[in-house]
Amino acid sequence: MATSRALPWGSIITQAVVAGLLAGIFIEAYLWATIVLPAHGSLLQSWQWVASTVIGKQAFTSLSFAWLGLLIHLLVAIGWAGGYAYLASTRPYMNERWYISGPIYGFVVYMFMEIVLLGDNNFVWPASLPAFFNYAIGAHVIFFGMPLAFVVARMDR
Numbered sequence: 001m002a003t004s005r006a007l008p009w010g011s012i013i014t015q016a017v018v019a020g021l022l023a024g025i026f027i028e029a030y031l032w033a034t035i036v037l038p039a040h041g042s043l044l045q046s047w048q049w050v051a052s053t054v055i056g057k058q059a060f061t062s063l064s065f066a067w068l069g070l071l072i073h074l075l076v077a078i079g080w081a082g083g084y085a086y087l088a089s090t091r092p093y094m095n096e097r098w099y100i101s102g103p104i105y106g107f108v109v110y111m112f113m114e115i116v117l118l119g120d121n122n123f124v125w126p127a128s129l130p131a132f133f134n135y136a137i138g139a140h141v142i143f144f145g146m147p148l149a150f151v152v153a154r155m156d157r
Helices: 009-036 043-055 057-061 065-090 098-119 129-153
Strands: none
Touching: 009 043, 009 065, 009 129, 043 057, 043 065, 057 065, 065 098, 065 129, 098 129
């Protein structure tokens, strides 16, 4: 008869918060350096856009909505990290091969986030193939999935 072990929820939540915050900061820094800065944009404006995906176009009426966008960004990153930490706790091979699991999970995150953007009418096709690779591969696979998986794997030891 198969037995099931209790999940370490305290550890999963801790991993989610730490890995989510770190991965959220990494992807935000990468996107700022590769998209916002070259376009002479503002980090606050990019956070306003994040807020607009939840509350609509009124987020562009005041820069104070930028802080809501930052909060949303970090909460979403923690949520995705929680999903990864849960999966990794039930599938130990994910932490053993974090360098493969992380990028795959980052691409899954990218795909689902694009579906969400489709649903709330904020989806925009990438301007070019390099732009797609920068946003999908560079940001989500390397600068979100990799640090997230690395942190969860290290905290699981």
